[in-house]
Amino acid sequence: MNDPGQQKLIRKLQARDKRAFEQLIEEHQSRIYNLIFRIIGNHEEAEDLLQEVFITVFKKIDSFRGESSLSTWIYRIATNHCINRKKYLTRRKHYTKSSYGDLSEKEQSESSGGITENLPRPDEMAEGKQMEQLIQKAISTLDDEYRVVLVLRDVQNLSYEEIEQILEVPAGTVKSRLHRARMALKEKLVPHLR
Amino acid sequence: MNHQEARELFTSYHDGELNENERTAVEAHLSECSECNTEWLAYKKLMTEVSGLMNLSPPKDVVGAVERKIHRRSKGKFFGRSRASNIQFALVSFILVLLFMLAYLMLTAVNEIVVLDSDATAPDPAAESSDVLQKQ
Numbered sequence A: 001m002n003d004p005g006q007q008k009l010i011r012k013l014q015a016r017d018k019r020a021f022e023q024l025i026e027e028h029q030s031r032i033y034n035l036i037f038r039i040i041g042n043h044e045e046a047e048d049l050l051q052e053v054f055i056t057v058f059k060k061i062d063s064f065r066g067e068s069s070l071s072t073w074i075y076r077i078a079t080n081h082c083i084n085r086k087k088y089l090t091r092r093k094h095y096t097k098s099s100y101g102d103l104s105e106k107e108q109s110e111s112s113g114g115i116t117e118n119l120p121r122p123d124e125m126a127e128g129k130q131m132e133q134l135i136q137k138a139i140s141t142l143d144d145e146y147r148v149v150l151v152l153r154d155v156q157n158l159s160y161e162e163i164e165q166i167l168e169v170p171a172g173t174v175k176s177r178l179h180r181a182r183m184a185l186k187e188k189l190v191p192h193l194r
Numbered sequence B: 001m002n003h004q005e006a007r008e009l010f011t012s013y014h015d016g017e018l019n020e021n022e023r024t025a026v027e028a029h030l031s032e033c034s035e036c037n038t039e040w041l042a043y044k045k046l047m048t049e050v051s052g053l054m055n056l057s058p059p060k061d062v063v064g065a066v067e068r069k070i071h072r073r074s075k076g077k078f079f080g081r082s083r084a085s086n087i088q089f090a091l092v093s094f095i096l097v098l099l100f101m102l103a104y105l106m107l108t109a110v111n112e113i114v115v116l117d118s119d120a121t122a123p124d125p126a127a128e129s130s131d132v133l134q135k136q
């Protein structure tokens, strides 16, 4: 990236400039928090991960070579943290609660099975917030690789090119994962989409 | 184009990633196939719902929490007391030390004067005030 403003910011970050680091956090915290929460589905874990992302940025800024934009690099750190944390939580069988209510171990490990049989019927629930909860719950049952692409594209509104750079996968892989993710999500939510 | 082929293109169709021919073919299939059209409507509804997910506010004081963690993990190397407050602290300490020294010097000086005074007036047994000062 040749953006001179960004070059300057990176040099300051590499010099461990406190103000520059604070500015970086202020600028990115909202988008990164939303990314993490939609992937991990739990506010406490998301808050802790958000801090870890910026700590990693602070620690690893010297290894940033500028092959991508700074925000792409931060997104990559964030998605890697999310995937690792999710694996850790599943392994520890610690991950039984989400901020949107309880998610059983079974539901967590089920990646392709439908969740709709456990959900209230459309006529049993009010619109709005409950739909939000249903979607969040359905997203959390997707496989990691599908969930991450879906959140990057449909929640964060990133371009295919940005997602390729963040995940370091070819364009075809992004497209096919995104398609699988959306179709799986549609199947899980189908009674609520009529 | 069959059902499967049409549905495989939903994502590219939705995101405007199809060429003219593919797009026409999908639209032709949707217009004549009610099953796929129902699927397409559900797909579009899903996309509307997902894009309408709330934008959440980040937690309070992320900066402070991150800096405290880095401070702790770096064993105080980073994000300790800032340079500005270090200078302030040094300045205040210096002034305090200076004041103490001044106060000490003044007290000793007063004592010496008193001692001198009382020496001078010692032969006078009536000098009560100097006796009192001397005891202090």
Ligand SMILES: [Zn+2]
Pocket: B002, B003, B004, B006, B029, B033, B035, B036, B037
């Ligand atoms: Zn069809």
